[in-house]
Amino acid sequence: MDLFGNIAMGxxxxxxxxxxxxxxxxxxxxxxxxVLPGVGPTATMAxxxxxTFGLPTEASIIMLAGIYYGxxxxxxxxxxxxxxxxxxxxxxxxxxxxxxxxxxxxxxxLAIAAIGSLVGGSVxxxxxxxxxxxxxxxxxxxxxxxxxxxxxxxxxxxxxxAHGSLLKSVTMVVAGIALxxxxxxxxxxxxxxxxxxxxxxxxxxxVPLAMGLFGIADILRxxxxxxxxxxxxxxxxxxxxxxDDIRRSWPAILRGTGLxxxxxxxxxxxxxxxxxxxxxxxxKVAADPARFGKGAIEGVAGxxxxxxxxxxxxxxxxxxxxxxxxxxxxxxxGAFIIQGVQPGPMMLKQQPGLFWGLIASMWIGNLMLVVxxxxxxxxxxxxxxxRYEFLFPAVLxxxxxxxxxxxxxxxxxxxxxxxxxxxxxxxxxxxxxxxLLLGFVLGxxxxxxxxxxxxxxxxxxxxxxxxxISLTILIAFALTLVTVVRPSMRRKRDIAFxxxxx
Amino acid sequence: MLRFVRHAIMAALVAGVGIGMSCAHADNWPSRxxxxxxxxxxxxxxxxxxxxxxxxxxxELGRTVIVDNRAGAGGILGTxxxxxxKPDGYTLFFGQVSSHGIVPNLxxxxxxxxxxxxxxxxxxxxxxxxxxxxxxxxxxxxxxLIAYAxxxxxKLNYASSGIGASTHLSGExxxxxxxxxxxxxxFPGSAQAITSVMGGQTQIMFDNMPSAYQHVLSGGLKALxxxxxxxxxxxxxxxxVAEAATKADLxxxxxxxxxxxxxxxxxxxxxxxxxxxxxxxxxxxxxIIKFINDGGGVTEGGTPEELAKHVTxxxxxxxxxxxxxxxPKQ
Amino acid sequence: xxxxxSGSCPQDIIAGIFFLVIGLAGMWNSFxxxxxxxxxxxxxxxxxxxxxxxxxxxxxxLVKGLLAAGPGIQGWAWxxxxxxxxxxxxxxVLAPVLGFVLSCMLLTTVATLAxxxxxxxxxxxxxxxxxxxxxxxxxxxxxxxxxxWPELLP
Numbered sequence: 001m002d003l004f005g006n007i008a009m010g011x012x013x014x015x016x017x018x019x020x021x022x023x024x025x026x027x028x029x030x031x032x033x034x035v036l037p038g039v040g041p042t043a044t045m046a047x048x049x050x051x052t053f054g055l056p057t058e059a060s061i062i063m064l065a066g067i068y069y070g071x072x073x074x075x076x077x078x079x080x081x082x083x084x085x086x087x088x089x090x091x092x093x094x095x096x097x098x099x100x101x102x103x104x105x106x107x108x109x110l111a112i113a114a115i116g117s118l119v120g121g122s123v124x125x126x127x128x129x130x131x132x133x134x135x136x137x138x139x140x141x142x143x144x145x146x147x148x149x150x151x152x153x154x155x156x157x158x159x160x161x162a163h164g165s166l167l168k169s170v171t172m173v174v175a176g177i178a179l180x181x182x183x184x185x186x187x188x189x190x191x192x193x194x195x196x197x198x199x200x201x202x203x204x205x206x207v208p209l210a211m212g213l214f215g216i217a218d219i220l221r222x223x224x225x226x227x228x229x230x231x232x233x234x235x236x237x238x239x240x241x242x243x244d245d246i247r248r249s250w251p252a253i254l255r256g257t258g259l260x261x262x263x264x265x266x267x268x269x270x271x272x273x274x275x276x277x278x279x280x281x282x283x284k285v286a287a288d289p290a291r292f293g294k295g296a297i298e299g300v301a302g303x304x305x306x307x308x309x310x311x312x313x314x315x316x317x318x319x320x321x322x323x324x325x326x327x328x329x330x331x332x333x334g335a336f337i338i339q340g341v342q343p344g345p346m347m348l349k350q351q352p353g354l355f356w357g358l359i360a361s362m363w364i365g366n367l368m369l370v371v372x373x374x375x376x377x378x379x380x381x382x383x384x385x386x387r388y389e390f391l392f393p394a395v396l397x398x399x400x401x402x403x404x405x406x407x408x409x410x411x412x413x414x415x416x417x418x419x420x421x422x423x424x425x426x427x428x429x430x431x432x433x434x435x436l437l438l439g440f441v442l443g444x445x446x447x448x449x450x451x452x453x454x455x456x457x458x459x460x461x462x463x464x465x466x467x468x469i470s471l472t473i474l475i476a477f478a479l480t481l482v483t484v485v486r487p488s489m490r491r492k493r494d495i496a497f498x499x500x501x502x
Numbered sequence: 503m504l505r506f507v508r509h510a511i512m513a514a515l516v517a518g519v520g521i522g523m524s525c526a527h528a529d530n531w532p533s534r535x536x537x538x539x540x541x542x543x544x545x546x547x548x549x550x551x552x553x554x555x556x557x558x559x560x561x562e563l564g565r566t567v568i569v570d571n572r573a574g575a576g577g578i579l580g581t582x583x584x585x586x587x588k589p590d591g592y593t594l595f596f597g598q599v600s601s602h603g604i605v606p607n608l609x610x611x612x613x614x615x616x617x618x619x620x621x622x623x624x625x626x627x628x629x630x631x632x633x634x635x636x637x638x639x640x641x642x643x644x645x646x647l648i649a650y651a652x653x654x655x656x657k658l659n660y661a662s663s664g665i666g667a668s669t670h671l672s673g674e675x676x677x678x679x680x681x682x683x684x685x686x687x688x689f690p691g692s693a694q695a696i697t698s699v700m701g702g703q704t705q706i707m708f709d710n711m712p713s714a715y716q717h718v719l720s721g722g723l724k725a726l727x728x729x730x731x732x733x734x735x736x737x738x739x740x741x742x743v744a745e746a747a748t749k750a751d752l753x754x755x756x757x758x759x760x761x762x763x764x765x766x767x768x769x770x771x772x773x774x775x776x777x778x779x780x781x782x783x784x785x786x787x788x789x790i791i792k793f794i795n796d797g798g799g800v801t802e803g804g805t806p807e808e809l810a811k812h813v814t815x816x817x818x819x820x821x822x823x824x825x826x827x828x829x830p831k832q
Numbered sequence: 833x834x835x836x837x838s839g840s841c842p843q844d845i846i847a848g849i850f851f852l853v854i855g856l857a858g859m860w861n862s863f864x865x866x867x868x869x870x871x872x873x874x875x876x877x878x879x880x881x882x883x884x885x886x887x888x889x890x891x892x893x894l895v896k897g898l899l900a901a902g903p904g905i906q907g908w909a910w911x912x913x914x915x916x917x918x919x920x921x922x923x924x925v926l927a928p929v930l931g932f933v934l935s936c937m938l939l940t941t942v943a944t945l946a947x948x949x950x951x952x953x954x955x956x957x958x959x960x961x962x963x964x965x966x967x968x969x970x971x972x973x974x975x976x977x978x979x980x981w982p983e984l985l986p
Contacts, residue, residue, distance in 0.1 A: 036969070046544045047974040053553075140701040167896065171851055171889040178858055178886050181879040184576070186690050189608075189665035190865055190875035193858070198582065201575030219916060223946050224909035321700070322716060323693045330546070330693075337550050340796065342712060345720030389947040390958060393940045396916065397962055400923045400939060405976045408572060410924030417920040424913065428905050429847040447878045448690070455687055456659060456703060459871035537977070570977055 010356030026063035030070020038402025040086025041071035062361040084215040089307040092279040096299030107239030113304040120309035121366035124261040136320040148449040149473035158438040176439020199411040208416035213433040217423025252302035260309030278306035532565040541580025543573040562780040585614035589768035603816035610831040620764040622809035628760040629799035630730035631708040634723040644746035651682035658684040660706040661695035672708035672757040674827035711798030729757040736798040841902025848894025855887025912946035919943040931981040936963040
């Protein structure tokens with residue numbers, strides 16, 4: 001339990017000039033590629049992975065981790081500026097972040113996102129270093145019924161976070177779950193609703209779905225409104241957050257750090273839930289929830305912090321067990337193995353320098369992100385002044401190439417085009433697509449864990465009550481449901497969305 | 503960064519002279535980049551091995567050999583693409599136990615034929631699966647596991663990385679040959695499956711060797727046996743299933759993850775010979791042998807005919823397992 | 833948005849019908865797979881449930897739309913929709929055949945037709961500039977596997 005000695009050793013590795021250099025290159029490349037609309041963290045990592053093959057082990061892993069944070073932050077940048085979420089966790093950032101950009105406050109949103117990421121990332125890294133093994137044990141004790149309860153709770157929460165008609169929000173969540181059932185059923189191997197195409201066998205890919213519903217639909221809406229300002233921002237206020245912004249943001253950043261650090265550890269979907277949960281929490285505790293969805297800075301600060309904190313702690317299962325919790329982590333496992341290192345329980349014993357060096361480089365990487373990105377904010381914000389008829393073809397082209405590069409095939413572009421049309425229709429119908437995306441991500445996990453629970457319990461529904469974690473979450477679910485349905489709450493909501501509709 | 507620059511220059515050159523040099527003749531092959539289709543996404547076990555081989559082939563052939571990841575439909579998408587690719591020697595295929603052993607017996611309609619659509623080039627490597635159990639399960643050998651399963655019917659669950667994966671069919675093969683019952687719990691990937699074994703939600707798994715073995719070393723899991731005919735060089739103290747079972751006849755038990763290089767049917771014989779020779783040389787290099795041994799596997803090599811024979815044997819073997827287990831065709 | 837006079841909400845009516853139709857179609861499709869029972873779910877059970885719920889919610893929105901006044905649907909921008917989505921479809925289909933450079937030029941040119949007053953010189957200049965920029969990043973830099981030019985094979 002010599003935490004400080006270990007961290008000192010790690011810092012010794014991380015501050016070697018070669019490692020600092022590659023950490024910087026990684027963070028920079030990650031930011032630059034990740035900021036291209038349509039190219040999210042997973043695609044960025046997959047595309048840049050071969051660059052690291054020829055490097056020394058430590059440098060290569062540190063550079064990849066740098067690419068990861070850079071891409072993660074780059075994804076938030078496009079979410080704020082262009083309403084284009086590159087991955088699940090930046091979907092909620094579009095809600096208030098893009099509204100802020102439309103009001104000319106993109107600079108403040110980007111700066112707060114960077115600062116929140118730094119705080120969340122640094123604290124979560126400390127959590128990772130100090131409690132890694134303990135957190136791992138906790139994560140291992142999560143069984144199928146517990147996941148089922150947690151995901152059910154997450155879906156309920158996603159309804160709270162939406163603004164607008166409650167009925168339509170619920171419908172969008174259910175529509176998302178329905179879309180998620182497309183693809184091979186993992187329990188039987190049955191092809192479901194694939195319309196005879198091999199490409200749909202693994203389901204609709206998240207990236208073209210999100211780019212279509214948000215990015216392409218947004219382009220269509222802006223082209224429609226061309227007469228009135230063409231979607232460009234007329235006035236850009238200060239690049240930096242105001243005192244009021246900071247006063248509102250810091251409690252959100254603290255809450256986001258805690259929430260993100262905890263949820264990030266869960267294998268499978270924890271990091272996804274973190275940003276959604278943080279947004280809902282901020283909306284719940286806010287004095288005036290009606291501001292959310294219209295450019296509330298807490299709605300950027302909380303989720304962005306939670307998202308980055310979760311990104312750090314999602315290294316816990318990878319480093320201590322060798323278990324990747326998401327697609328990006330799976331790519332990192334590949335990178336480790338190519339370097340001849342098997343990530344997992346033996347890594348800490350066999351390669352302590354690499355282990356602690358990577359952890360220490362997370363601080364350095366997060367710091368570098370801020371160093372790289374704060375000066376770039378001015379540049380990104382200027383992008384918004386580019387005339388829209390020049391900007392939108394560029395966005396479209398990046399999205400098309402990004403979608404193509406996912407599977408080296410045009411199929412994902414077609415998916416993106418279809419959901420572009422659907423997204424435009426949903427705007428016209430007054431339906432907000434965010435809950436749909438959460439339903440889409442969580443739906444398959446809901447079904448999988450429900451069916452797995454029942455298989456493991458040989459068909460007994462009591463399994464959900466017999467597992468203490470599941471029981472606790474289900475009770476919380478019931479209590480939340482009561483507060484949502486309670487008349488006083490409903491009145492508050494009605495006022496909120498009456499404003500929305502007038 | 504050097505590699506990046508080289509890549510960029512190479513790409514620029516290819517783009518510049520892209521038109522007009524596409525005519526394929528086997529005598530001056532390779533006159534442009536060769537791609538190996540890998541039917542799984544970047545970073546996975548198959549992809550990593552393919553990248554190692556591609557890197558080595560690039561040096562041997564003097565032309566860049568690219569890994570082209572075409573993931574989808576559990577590998578069927580990429581395999582079908584490769585089967586229908588132009589047989590000009592510029593598209594090769596990284597086949598494995600799934601594409602050329604299991605899937606053809608499991609899928610109701612396939613747009614490729616594992617034998618007729620491909621020219622075998624060379625058998626590359628075999629990697630064992632390893633039978634691991636939760637550390638609190640009161641069994642320490644294959645015999646004890648079989649006895650425990652018989653004493654506690656309907657209690658054991660085994661995890662797999664999905665329907666039709668070798669991790670699933672190894673379990674089915676074990677069930678039918680040992681005459682025991684356990685419930686199959688499929689997961690969407692190996693990582694989640696092994697997590698559930700460690701957490702005790704499921705008790706048993708036949709996982710791929712490299713990822714599972716380190717949990718054995720760290721005490722998180724108990725290893726009972728490897729699924730190959732011979733012991734693994736990475737873990738010579740773990741017996742094979744056939745050796746370990748003294749009270750049940752498991753002498754025919756063998757389930758290996760294997761990899762081989764193929765080309766679309768009709769690819770010129772000169773190309774096949776050239777690639778076969780190059781990869782045979784490659785498989786003798788200490789660096790490659792160490793890489794494959796570290797992953798628990800052994801290098802294979804040999805002639806195209808040997809790979810063809812292996813494919814035929816594998817197709818027949820998995821057909822029996824799938825019929826015995828009564829898994830419906832999809 | 834001006835509410836319609838008739839005491840109904842066209843937006844909700846269309847939304848309701850949209851989800852109702854998708855829900856029913858999905859439910860019908862789910863019944864073609866084995867359903868199983870609640871405790872032994874087949875592959876069709878969960879989708880049937882979810883699409884059924886979607887249909888019910890669509891019905892609820894439809895009923896609400898028929899009863900309460902609300903906003904209508906405002907003008908749909910057909911020209912940009914067709915050009916932008918058409919450009920994407922062309923790119924998806926033609927990229928492996930025409931190669932990177934020509935299909936990028938094509939997508940940009942078709943999409944900018946949504947802005948009819950843009951002069952052709954600007955349009956083509958923009959297409960060339962964006963194509964060059966993307967070629968440097970994606971093909972030269974990142975090695976995305978799209979051939980740069982069409983393959984002129986016999």
